[in-house]
Amino acid sequence: xxxxxxxxxxxxxxxxxxxxKFSRSKMYHxxxxxxxxxxxxxxFPSHEAKPAAQPDVAAPEKAPKFYPADDVKKTRAxxxxxxxxxxxxxxxxxxxxxxxxxxxxxxxxxxxxxLPSGLLLVTGPFKVNGVPVKRVNQAYVIATSTKVxxxxxxxxxxxxxxxxxEKTKKAxxxxxxxxxxxxxxxxxxxxxxxxxxxxxxxxLLKAIEAVPDLKTYLSARFSLRDGMKPHQLVF
Amino acid sequence: MTxxxxxxxxxxxLVNYGKExxxxxxxxxxxxxxxxLIDAPDMVRCQINFKRLSLTDIKIxxxxxxxxxxxxxxxxxxxxxNKWEKSSWGRKLIVQQRRASLNDFDRFKVMLARxxxxxxxxxxxxxxxxxxxx
Numbered sequence: 001x002x003x004x005x006x007x008x009x010x011x012x013x014x015x016x017x018x019x020x021k022f023s024r025s026k027m028y029h030x031x032x033x034x035x036x037x038x039x040x041x042x043x044f045p046s047h048e049a050k051p052a053a054q055p056d057v058a059a060p061e062k063a064p065k066f067y068p069a070d071d072v073k074k075t076r077a078x079x080x081x082x083x084x085x086x087x088x089x090x091x092x093x094x095x096x097x098x099x100x101x102x103x104x105x106x107x108x109x110x111x112x113x114x115l116p117s118g119l120l121l122v123t124g125p126f127k128v129n130g131v132p133v134k135r136v137n138q139a140y141v142i143a144t145s146t147k148v149x150x151x152x153x154x155x156x157x158x159x160x161x162x163x164x165x166e167k168t169k170k171a172x173x174x175x176x177x178x179x180x181x182x183x184x185x186x187x188x189x190x191x192x193x194x195x196x197x198x199x200x201x202x203x204l205l206k207a208i209e210a211v212p213d214l215k216t217y218l219s220a221r222f223s224l225r226d227g228m229k230p231h232q233l234v235f
Numbered sequence: 236m237t238x239x240x241x242x243x244x245x246x247x248x249l250v251n252y253g254k255e256x257x258x259x260x261x262x263x264x265x266x267x268x269x270x271x272l273i274d275a276p277d278m279v280r281c282q283i284n285f286k287r288l289s290l291t292d293i294k295i296x297x298x299x300x301x302x303x304x305x306x307x308x309x310x311x312x313x314x315x316x317n318k319w320e321k322s323s324w325g326r327k328l329i330v331q332q333r334r335a336s337l338n339d340f341d342r343f344k345v346m347l348a349r350x351x352x353x354x355x356x357x358x359x360x361x362x363x364x365x366x367x368x369x
Binding site: 233 | 335338340343
C-alpha cells in the first residue's frame with residue numbers, strides 16, 4: 001500500500017489562470033460535503049439566526065448643520081500597538097548565542113530574555129568571557145541549540161531604561177580649560193551595576209558549571225575555520 | 236580489471252542524486268538500457284536512471300518485482316542493513332552524517348578531545364623515542 005501523503009497543494013488547482021481543474025459537482029464530492037451532510041442528518045450544520053436588533057426609538061437623528069463639500073472618509077481610531085520584534089523560535093531563555101558584530105564579535109553568550117524594545121538581554125557571564133549584562137539586536141546573533149538552565153536567575157530589574165546613557169550637563173569651558181585633557185570627564189561604572197552583574201552571574205555560573213566543558217566553551221570565541229560552510233553548519 | 240558489481244535483480248544500490256539521495260534500494264527489475272525499477276522497504280516502488288545509482292557489493296535473492304512482504308523478508312534474511320553498516324562504505328557514510336549533525340557545542344567538545352588525544356600521542360611518542368635513544 002502506498003504511504004498516505006499529506007496534502008501538498010490546493011484541492012482544485014489552476015489549469016490555466018482563471019480555469020480550475022474540477023467542476024462544482026466534483027468539488028462538492030472532493031470536499032466531503034456529502035459526508036458532512038450525512039453526519040448532520042441531511043442538512044449542513046448552521047448557527048441559529050440572531051434576532052434583528054431593535055432600532056433605537058429614543059432620539060430621532062437631527063439633520064447636521066454642515067455638510068462637507070467633498071466626500072470625507074470617516075477615519076476609525078486604530079489603537080497603535082508597538083509590539084517588540086518577533087523572537088525567533090530558536091531563541092529561548094537560556095540559549096547560548098553567538099554575537100556577530102561589535103566589540104564582542106564571536107563571543108558565546110547566554111540569552112536572558114527579550115526587553116520591551118525588542119532587543120535581547122544577554123550576559124557573558126562577565127567572569128567567563130568579559131561580556132557584561134547588555135542589550136543585543138536579534139539580527140546580529142546566531143542562536144545555537146545549546147541551552148543553559150536559567151530558572152534560578154532573576155532578570156526582572158533589567159529593562160530598557162537601565163541601559164540608557166546618563167545625560168551629563170556640559171559646562172561651558174573657559175579658554176584655559178580647552179587645553180586641559182579630557183581625562184577628568186571619564187565615566188566610572190556605578191557600583192549598583194557591578195552588583196547587578198554579580199547577582200545575575202552567580203546564579204548563572206552554578207548552572208553553567210553543572211555541564212562539563214560548557215564554561216570553556218563560553219570563554220572561547222567562535223570563528224570559521226577551513227572547510228566550515230556556514231550554510232551547512234548545524235548550530 | 237573485470238567488473239565485479241553488476242546490475243541485476245536483487246543488487247543493492249545507493250541513490251546518489253535526486254530526491255531519494257542517500258537511500259539504500261534494491262534493483263527489482265530493469266526497464267530498458269538506462270532505467271531500473273527500484274524498491275525499498277519504506278518507499279513506493281519507482282523507476283530510476285542507472286546514472287543515479289551507485290552499486291554496492293550486496294546482492295539479495297529475490298524473484299523479479301517481488302511483493303513488498305517478500306522483499307522485506309529477503310532483506311532480513313540477507314541481513315542487508317547490518318552488512319551495509321559494517322562495510323567500510325557504510326561506516327564512512329554514518330560518520331559523515333554524524334559529523335554533519337554536530338551542534339556548535341559538540342564541535343567544540345570534539346576539538347578539545349582531539350587536542351587531548353594529540354597530547355597523549357605526542358607524550359607516548361616522546362617516551363618511546365627516549366627509550367630508543369637510550
